[in-house]
Amino acid sequence: MTSTSPRFTAAELDAAFTAFQATVAEIAISRDWDRFAEQFTVDADYIEHALGTMHGREEIREWIWRTMTAFPGSHMTGYPSLWHVVDEERGRVICEVDNPMRDPGDGTAITATNITILTYAGDGLWSREEDVYNPLKFAIAAMRWCEKALELGTLDDAAREWMTGPGAMFRRRS
Numbered sequence: 581m582t583s584t585s586p587r588f589t590a591a592e593l594d595a596a597f598t599a600f601q602a603t604v605a606e607i608a609i610s611r612d613w614d615r616f617a618e619q620f621t622v623d624a625d626y627i628e629h630a631l632g633t634m635h636g637r638e639e640i641r642e643w644i645w646r647t648m649t650a651f652p653g654s655h656m657t658g659y660p661s662l663w664h665v666v667d668e669e670r671g672r673v674i675c676e677v678d679n680p681m682r683d684p685g686d687g688t689a690i691t692a693t694n695i696t697i698l699t700y701a702g703d704g705l706w707s708r709e710e711d712v713y714n715p716l717k718f719a720i721a722a723m724r725w726c727e728k729a730l731e732l733g734t735l736d737d738a739a740r741e742w743m744t745g746p747g748a749m750f751r752r753r754s
Contacts, residue, residue: 617641
């Protein structure tokens with residue numbers, strides 16, 4: 581007879597997620613993306629629907645550095661969970677993550693959210709993350725930020741390059 585009891589209790593999953601979120605909050609300030617990758621097992625999978633699947637901690641590390649040091653990731657100021665639920669049976673935490681962008685100069689708040697599904701492996705490490713979101717909403721938010729920063733004279737080179745390059749298709753037409 582096989583055991584149907586969960587591998588991790590709801591309390592363990594909740595505590596692991598609280599620690600994960602605390603580390604992510606620190607990373608949002610330090611911008612040390614190695615610490616993000618270190619929260620995953622060496623053989624973890626990271627499924628990012630718009631950008632592909634990363635296999636293993638080192639692919640996650642390379643991807644997160646590339647993504648979060650280029651616009652628009654470089655202009656996001658935090659990644660707080662707005663809510664989360666624990667799936668004890670599957671060893672998962674499901675949450676909605678907010679991705680606010682820095683103030684373009686007048687207090688305007690621009691953000692987009694995603695749903696994240698984390699699978700816990702134990703010992704403070706995650707074996708899988710899947711981010712589910714609408715890439716169009718993120719691109720529109722990034723363009724809104726660029727347009728506001730341009731209007732205010734605070735548009736930096738990285739955002740300008742994105743705005744006139746890959747982001748150009750998201751510009752509002754008058």
